[in-house]
Amino acid sequence: MHIAVSAAGDDGVTLTELDEAGRPGGAPVSVPREAFAEAVSEREPGSPRWVWDDTRRWYPGLLEAGVVVERCVDLRLNHVILKNSAATADSELALAPASAWDVPSDWAPQAASDALFELGALRGRRPEEGADPIEEFRRQRSAVAGSADPNRLSLLLAAESAGALIAVEMEFAGLPWSAERHNELLEGLLGARPHPGQRPARMQALLGDIRFALADPSANPDSPVELVKSLRRAGIDVTSTNKWELQRHEHPAIEPLLAYKKLSRLLSANGWNWIDAWVNDGRFRPVYVPGGVVTGRWASDGGGALQLPHQVRGAVVADPGWLFVVADAAQLEPRILTAMSGDRAMAAAGHDRDLYDGIVASGAVDTRAHAKVAMLGAMYGATTGESGRMLPKLERAYPRAIRFVEEAARAGERGEVVSTHLGRSSPRPPVEWRQQQDDAQQEGADEPLLAAAKTARRSWGRFTRNFVVQGTAAEWALSWMAGLRGRLARLGPGLPLAQRPHLVFFLHDEVMVHTPAELADAVAAEVRAAAEDAGRLLFGGLPVQFPVTVATVESYDQAKG
């Protein structure tokens, strides 16, 4: 059963039962905002699917009232998918002009301070006209029903909506974070916390080494422009200060300089200021943004949640009596490519073992490192270097897989749209791109113009090449996590989220569950089972495995990393 949730006046909520096609069934029921959570929890035993415009708008309040929602339809996220999908291109929804449903969520993130939250409540609330959730739900059901493969799209929409629930739940629970342990890690690497504007001792010492090695007492590694000048004066022929270029040179200044930059990065991105800004009551609460990346990956807003450096992962510490179950999907993207392309040779290479080892065992390349760089290159569109050299070997052994990504690249170069397995489609190239290609076709187009157009064409091809793999991997990961979420709920039936195993972190192909220690083994089993489910859901009977590595740990740095 579906129940639509919509705002009624300033401070009420209307609940309307809907049938499968999205038509209203019984009479709508209006309740005051204060009674909303209770009204939802009363319905829970029958587990309806809650249909609402924006999970971030409705769900935080429910969680605070102790209500965990089992299933939902996030109309805004699903709208974006259907609006862009090639599978629903001729639907009423896709053909309609832009509306309130095309505007990104502006509901105040839960992580905002109270003061900001109050401010957000006063402004930034869009008018509701043209945004009737019941009407939108009907349009979405109709678009899916009229597509060539409603099952795949339905799965995608369900997974995306489950992700929206999980994102809010992870913000609600927070990632357990020991500020004390973090401080110890920083002190070990940098020295004691300095006064504002001062360098930590370890960086100050390295600065001395750099200046000595360059024979330049005023060298300033914090300024790329000045640093390039200093390096060139010392006879080091660089044009930029990035790590890649610096590493190629042999000079006593290079090593301390790279060490300095590494520490400088740690200090500015995840140093003491970061702790002050982001850790409260032993929890790090970033804002996750489902669907924040065009490929369907999540993005995050604030705190750099999806870029936590390995250096500080030791500060992610489970509560006393609790543990983390950390799991990641092994070689996810190559396996996704294997399944999408139906490459049986590659499926065999990855059967019951590390896929890269299997590629070596097949004789295609000589080392695991070569297999890995060649596969990544194939999926990213590398043409030069080691990766480019390995590619022909890979293509001889696995022609179907390699041709699959090549096809996606050629389509992009022609300006076409490509789609993931479940039907999320790539954006069309920007109008300037189209214009540039057209200009290059004109008679008398000069050489620089032709070259620039070709560069842009290849670049868009690399994007579409990667889109199909990265996007389908995101679909698998969402399905995995959504299934795991349901399984975790059954490990602690009726318990509030924070008192039973719950997800606390998600990083593209990796999940982390915070669990009472005695349930850790059960959680690990659910993680594996959910991964098997995800493979079956997306690819049915194809003989492609999606193994996961699972570690039960007290702190994040103990997971393989």
Added chain:
DNA sequence: ACGAATTGCGCC
């Protein structure tokens, strides 16, 4: 002086 763009690097 200020906002926009760039650089550099962290994650997958």
Added chain:
DNA sequence: AGGGCGCAATTCGT
């Protein structure tokens, strides 16, 4: 001539 991001600090542009 290698895909997708977010963030801080520097540098550019007006």
